[in-house]
Amino acid sequence: MTGSPRPPAPRAPGRALGRVRGGFVLRRVVRFAVSLAVLLVASFAMIHLIPGDPVRASLGPAAPVELVAARREALGLDEPILSQLLSYMRGVFRGDFGTSFLSGEPVGEIIASRLPNTLGLALLATVVALLVAVPLGMWAAIRTENGRNRGTEAAFTSATGTAVAVPEFLYSIALVAVFAIGLGWFPPAGQAGPVSYVLPILSLAISPTAMIARISRAETLRELGTDYVRLARAKRLPAPRLYFRHVLPNTLTATLTVGGLLLSALIAGSVLVEYVFAWPGLGLRIVESITQKDYPVAQGVILVYGAIVLVVNLLVDLLLGVLDPTSELKET
Amino acid sequence: MRRLLRTPAGLAGTVLVTAMVVLAVAGPPIWGAEAERIDSASILQGATAAHPLGTDNLGRDILARVLVAGRLSLTLALLATLVGATAGVLLGALPSVLPRRGARLVTGSVNALVAFPGLLLAMFTAVIAGLGARGAVIGIGTAVAPGFARLTQTLAASVAGADYVSAARMLGVSRWRVMTRHVLPNIAEPLILNFTQALGGALLALAGMSFLGLGVQPPSFDWGRLLFDGFGRIYATPAVALGPAAAIALAGIGFNLLGDALAHAAARRTAPPGTDAEPGAPRPVALGEPDPDAVLEVRDLTVAFPGGVTPVRGLSLTIAPGEIVGLVGESGSGKSLTAAAIGGLVPYPGEVRAGRLRLCGADVRELPEAERRRLLGTSLAMVFQNPMAALNPALKVGGQLAEVAVVHQGASRAEAAARAVDRLDHVRVPEPATRARQHPHELSGGMRQRAVIAMGLMGAPRLIVADEPTTALDVTVQREILRLLREVTAETGAATLFISHDIAVVGELCHRVVVMYAGRVVEELPVGELASGAAHPYTRALVASLPDMETDRSLPLASIPGRQPPPAEVPDGCAFAARCELATARCAAERPPLIPYGTARRVACWEV
């Protein structure tokens, strides 16, 4: 018998692993660029995948034929598909995302004026979630290590389990009902000063906080069981040194990986929260554009959301590469 | 199933999900007519006695509509999850049939899609598929699929790489049979689990889409749509938003709790059940005077866990300065927990009792906290089995050594770092200054174990406890580490407690050997006697069952029938009696004490 069947994944031999960090960064950037290109094509294709004539669908059956033809002309929909794609890409890189069917505003301007509001909300909520969740998870892990304090463990698990399961738009409705309409402490809608940020940030942050706290606890528990933590305990290091120097850094890899994914999810979740709070961000606009079939706006905003997700993932990857000296070895 | 219902969370999840299913089946027939009845006399009401959750703009009762909407909400979620799971599983299975390049492309795309938030994918699809339930279902299905694809991929890859699949392939079992007999059954459970959780997620996402006006359109209604209608009136009549919001929240919580509980139950299934007996009270033992010269003196040490699990039972041990004592036993004999107890590292809920636990002339348990920390931190050096795991991967090697000096000896950072390099050099780590600045993963296994030993030498160790320090190493590296331990013991005058399952290594390194079986010492003897002069039948059998370079190849090896009793089931008599050729009725009934036998040795056996 010569030759062989399908190979299993070969285990990478030790010496081939010692790659330079530059290669790691480069691979990640290339991956980002490829994903971005795919995203561009996908957002371009979106309009073309709509069954029938998108312009007709948008303007309605009553619109005059000339208007539809003029719009098609303006959008370049009658040109060959490839040249449409090229001019779309060229436009995007110049910041030209087309114009709204309905208001005639340039989509680029809409995005530029609204993106900061969305990003501000999402970033603040992420920061709040991380600041609360990581210490909370660590504390819970230390308190419930090896099954001690079962009461705390049950309370933590059921509280986070419940908090994770309730979607952000229900939190925002409940918060509006209680704190804005009921108690009148906060404005129920709109963006007006720092106070108006409180309820939207809370709505967005509760679920991710619960999720990250769970991950943080699980990671801390795993760390507490390792030999090097046993050894650090054998060395009788003071508790702060043990927990903050030996345990915390090793829990951050997984926590931040999940945190990055959550930030992406949180940006999407902000659509709903913005809707509830009539927040002048991209989310409100995309909902309007989809219901009103304002396709250029929908296309542009979805492209921006997608690009934000890609950038977040790239940043998280690079951050992990810096924080965890072995993470670049773990990649496939 | 019973286990599922035993935890409050599992019970709550099961009850909630069951209620949802019942509602979906029974809701429309019972309240369908009520939900559709238009009553122009009572439009847009808040909570009233007749309409606890108010009425909508056509005067229809909102409570009835919430109860009826359950069916559509659940059906759509189920549909979307089915669509997503089917697509995802197929997509995930694709790489195992595609040629390598195609497989990589699929894997890469799935990985990229997983990172995309579901709602975004759903909106993208909804734009194309159009507003309405169909678009939302396809959209949410699309959003669910990548997660399933990735899970299928990882699961299938791990099962396909398992030894039992290799074995089946070598036996000539067909690809199809390998798939149906080995791969599918072993990945089905996690996939089903994921389905429960994805179902909950899909339900929430669909509610979100409908709430935004992108999902279910009138005259159909699901909970999200009812919430959409109610939200517009939240200032005037907040009650109308309450019903649909509560329904969505309860459904989300129910599916999540159930999914968690199922995952928990699946993870626990393989764990062995514990017995509920309480550990027996220790019999008092005459302790005698403490030995002033001993580095370590342990009397009547017991380590017990709840459920009658007592891995260490009344162990006594004395070690003199400069002495290397080998503690040998099979896995489960309690040797590692003995080491942990000496280092004060027995994990909760383990309970350590001892008549005496003296280190360097002081009973560790009677020292004030600060002094005890200093004593254990500087006089006791511990070395663990796996050098890959004994150093913190996030910290530089030198820093991990230096902190001992900083914390316990008040050294400055620069002094401590210099001492760390000096200690690394001392254990013959080449280029110590460079190594000190590196992370552990840049060092080989042998070098890491040296670094751990160097860490113990940062203080002034009086006792080195080495728990299987060479088991994970190659024999040539093992030899160097053994030599290093011998040198370190000789030059520091410290005592070494060397714990191993390998009687040959113990025989090579140690001066005195202590043999453990089922939590007790059965024999203690000078190393010279080990090869041919052991008295206890267990020690003799261990030595005989071990092939060495002189073993007669024409004779079968000795082997010991049966197995060591687990720590919860150690019998009253001699624990070895069931496996012993010499055992008598007395052995099974009465435990032999550990008594002196000849000079410098002790044996626990009725038959010697």
Add this chain to the structure above:
Amino acid sequence: MIIKNLTVRFGAFTAVDDVTLEIPDGAIVGLVGESGSGKSTLARAVSGLVPYSGAVEGVDRRGVQMVFQDPLTSLDPRMTVGASVAEGLRLPRAARQAEVERLLSLVSLPVSLAGRYSRELSGGQRQRVAIARALGARPTLLVADEITSALDVSVQGAVLNLIRALREEFGLTMLFISHNLAVVRYVSDVVAVMHRGRLVETGPAERVVAAPAHDYTRSLLEAVPRLGRGRPAPEVTS
């Protein structure tokens, strides 16, 4: 059978480098080496689990069966012992039961274990089940990869005895791989030493142990721990 010029590469890394090794019929060839020596990769290549260049002559693919290091992961957790053992049998359903019983008694396991799951068995019993399963395919070559290294010493002896009995009674040909030179010497007729992917020495077991020809074999031999080498404690004045 003979392994001729067998090479295994993983990317730029050569795990097994041009190994030629004869395994005489009815003999046990012991392959010894440290971690990273390529001995397990060679085993997997001979068993057809890893692609290689070169040739394995004198045996067809189904004629090679392998027993793995960890008996827990080499048995499907969802299959009973009986089902696992029956997996390689090409027999009508009626004859299968009897054959499973024969195989189990061949490895000295009570027939009553057939209905149990592998998690209910001890390590030594699991390894016997894995051996019985491999024997069911009536292999011309049995590859045993570190089959005793996950077992306790008291159990190891019994498994080694079983291996020798199988050779003596049935003339089973075997490639026996271990990092433990003493174990390899005890069971094998021929000992082959691997180091960094290459075969550095091959010869009759007693000759290799008594008069090693290669430096690496010598250092390996010196490193084998021996019971009798320990000394009593020196007198310490502290």
